[in-house]
């Protein structure tokens with residue numbers, strides 16, 4: 001089976017910093033792949049390259065086996081790739097519905113819509129439905145999301161990506177700021193969209209979480225893939241060893 | 254926050270709760286209080302139709318500028334050039350009307366010439382707005398610097414156009430219609446124009462996608478960019494809009510003063526910014542309302558009129574406005590701090 005999304009030999013420099021040195025990665029339909037690695041290993045950079053937020057210096061990206069150029073987040077989103085960025089990238093002064101529909105606003109029907117008038121009621125209604133479906137609880141739908149707790153903000157960001165994705169969802173540390181209850185909810189959402197056939201890429205530093213929710217694990221170190229595991233067969237020691245360099249697999253890169 | 258998890262999602266807050274959390278509500282109370290106090294002290298001279306008519310006329314031009322300024326400040330920017338752009342627009346418009354008139358005397362010019370003058374004023378204002386927008390959005394120069402530059406440049410060009418003096422002739426027809434004309438019931442045309450513009454752009458800001466993107470960019474430009482919003486293009490359009498409105502304001506000012514008022518309007522930029530910020534628009538971007546701006550623009554005007562009528566030295570108005578302005582920004586900062594702590 002060809003992977004939904006495949007990256008080969010991605011190189012990315014930031015000035016003199018070599019964030020990715022020929023990194024490879026792949027994720028298939030209906031699987032959760034955890035992308036792990038030490039701080040600075042290049043996980044966020046790889047996600048940005050695969051979601052159009054950064055353009056790699058070299059390397060190949062294949063979507064359903066076809067080479068694609070992800071020159072902007074818009075392109076990636078049009079191809080069905082959504083991302084929860086580590087810095088969330090939400091607009092704190094807008095309410096949850098406005099954030100959910102940011103860049104995809106629903107306009108009124110008819111002449112008003114031609115003038116760009118928004119159908120706020122419809123967006124609010126649909127947002128409420130989606131939040132309910134995904135188990136996101138907010139005390140009200142019309143406060144700016146900067147006024148919500150960190151966990152709720154993160155839930156909105158997760159919901160936004162899941163609602164719009166059709167092929168791949170990247171989540172860069174989506175559970176980092178969450179309490180136990182909300183963390184479980186996000187993990188539930190991940191499993192649910194995986195079961196619907198989506199490819200989910202999860203970045204996390206929480207190893208028990210990684211082992212419980214993911215089907216496979218890919219390990220980055222110093223900008224390169226150094227190991228790949230099937231989650232069911234991997235142990236905590238394997239993962240930590242691969243991250244620190246104590247364990248290497250020759251065929252992983 | 255986890256204790257709230259049991260509640261159903263997606264409740265809207267009650268109208269009262271939303272009202273109390275809006276800066277606009279509090280600043281409206283301040284304006285109302287001022288009006289009540291002055292009315293109580295001097296009922297027969299403050300609370301008159303004539304007084305309020307004058308108040309509205311004198312505020313009309315500033316209001317049009319402040320509406321544009323609201324958009325710019327919501328994006329997290331600033332436009333210091335509006336006063337100069339206003340003068341430039343008035344100057345190029347007046348010169349055009351003179352050039353089109355026999356003997357360079359536009360006094361008796363008809364509607365054809367006046368319409369040409371309007372078009373030129375709007376085009377002139379928009380041009381400076383476009384320059385600001387391109388420099389801010391494309392060249393990534395801080396708006397404070399860009400518009401400080403165009404503040405000087407626009408005034409310089411306007412002065413060059415007529416050797417540093419004011420244009421002598423302005424169409425009488427323009428004065429009698431837009432400048433001093435009134436609708437039924439003594440409503441000044443100048444005020445009608447300002448109200449129409451305010452309502453239109455209030456709707457644009459609060460109901461359209463253009464408005465939504467303005468807030469989004471001010472709130473988090475990176476989030477807007479990743480959401481697929483054309484940030485560069487939108488920012489350019491916002492500065493263009495501000496220049497466009499300064500152009501209209503320039504034409505209104507020309508009609509009202511019958512002069513290009515080269516040495517007036519030097520503090521229009523600061524007055525507009527003060528009005529916008531007092532009205533609850535955040536200098537950090539992402540928050541603001543047109544209604545707030547209307548109220549914020551009226552506070553200094555009411556103070557001035559009121560102090561005038563009750564015989565307080567007008568300098569107190571400057572002090573009072575300064576204090577309210579600083580207080581408004583302080584509140585805004587406190588609000589942001591408490592939000593960032595979560």
Ligand SMILES: Nc1ncnc2c1ncn2[C@@H]1O[C@H](COP(=O)(O)OP(=O)(O)O)[C@@H](O)[C@H]1O
Pocket residue numbers: 014017018019037038039040041042043044045046
């Ligand atoms: N915008 C940037 N500018 C300069 N260096 C960067 C930038 N983003 C990441 N880096 C550098 O690239 C390397 C990889 O970072 P990152 O992808 O964020 O790692 P991770 O997410 O695995 O912790 C680090 O050395 C980091 O300092």
Ligand SMILES: [Mg+2]
Pocket residue numbers: 043044045086172
């Ligand atoms: Mg990271």
